[in-house]
Amino acid sequence: MKMMMEIQDISKQYKGKKILDNACLSIYAHQIIALVGKNGSGKSTLLKIIAGLIDTDNGAVIKHQQSLKIGYVPEITPSHILFTPEEYLFHMGRIRGMAPKQLQQKIDDLLEMFHLQESRNSRIIHFSKGMKQKVIIMQAMLENTDLLILDEPLSGLDPKAQSDLEETLSILKDNGLSIVLTCHETKLLQHLVDTVFVIQNNKIIQTDSFSSNHTQHNRLIFEIADPALLENLLPFLDIQQQNQVNSDHFEIVTVIKLEDTSQILEDLLRNHASIKQLMPINYQEEHFYRQF
Numbered sequence: 001m002k003m004m005m006e007i008q009d010i011s012k013q014y015k016g017k018k019i020l021d022n023a024c025l026s027i028y029a030h031q032i033i034a035l036v037g038k039n040g041s042g043k044s045t046l047l048k049i050i051a052g053l054i055d056t057d058n059g060a061v062i063k064h065q066q067s068l069k070i071g072y073v074p075e076i077t078p079s080h081i082l083f084t085p086e087e088y089l090f091h092m093g094r095i096r097g098m099a100p101k102q103l104q105q106k107i108d109d110l111l112e113m114f115h116l117q118e119s120r121n122s123r124i125i126h127f128s129k130g131m132k133q134k135v136i137i138m139q140a141m142l143e144n145t146d147l148l149i150l151d152e153p154l155s156g157l158d159p160k161a162q163s164d165l166e167e168t169l170s171i172l173k174d175n176g177l178s179i180v181l182t183c184h185e186t187k188l189l190q191h192l193v194d195t196v197f198v199i200q201n202n203k204i205i206q207t208d209s210f211s212s213n214h215t216q217h218n219r220l221i222f223e224i225a226d227p228a229l230l231e232n233l234l235p236f237l238d239i240q241q242q243n244q245v246n247s248d249h250f251e252i253v254t255v256i257k258l259e260d261t262s263q264i265l266e267d268l269l270r271n272h273a274s275i276k277q278l279m280p281i282n283y284q285e286e287h288f289y290r291q292f
């Protein structure tokens, strides 16, 4: 694998408070990296260092590719944009000095890649959070990008929007991009991320990659009219999220054992639940990341 960037023994302090201390990280081409860690552990700081937005106190950030193009998407998504995505992206591209014809072609390509063609003439202010997140990522990709840096891209998205964004990020990776993202909700990431780094005690620690998953547990997402109907199933369900979709429907995200799956599905269908997603999961990793 071709190395894109190396973070060598970097240290960073804010007002005398140590955030990163001799931290190291390598980023390879076609790789998706997740950075996890407790609040305030330094994830956003590291992303900004990778993006070249802030300096380090010590150490080196070495780019192994000439003119490495980096797109950075901060954690806060501006939500009151009155433009349509097409207008917004056009203005942002022009501000960066892109030629109108080339810019329009890029916007068309991005709208298609992010499945937003049908909403190209609607105003961003009326978009869902997931759609707004996509527009902000598209904005970071207007110029050809090698490395995309995303601060908490899945934060605040419902499970469906998370899966949708995951799928888009996976397509971006297939198209040759590398991605570094921070995440608290790593539980939905195991099909996407190649390598996970944990920031702990000011250091960056690499954990096992997700690729060695074994599949003894499944993630099951379903809708049901009344969670009270789950009473008999509760010992078999590890409920991770419960969202009220409307006045008479709840969406429930659970982890279940492989051997319990058929019985649980049968019971749910008997209670008129509708199954939205069933996929294998590595439960050990799920437990590991919960501590963050």
Ligand SMILES: Nc1ncnc2c1ncn2[C@@H]1O[C@H](COP(=O)(O)OP(=O)(O)OP(=O)(O)O)[C@@H](O)[C@H]1O
Pocket: 014, 015, 019, 037, 038, 039, 040, 041, 042, 043, 044, 045, 046
């Ligand atoms: N510009 C700054 N000036 C002073 N302190 C800062 C600055 N930016 C970040 N910090 C501090 O550095 C520490 C690390 O912040 P950072 O945002 O990198 O953490 P994080 O892991 O991304 O946190 P979270 O998960 O809450 O987003 C925090 O204690 C934060 O208050």
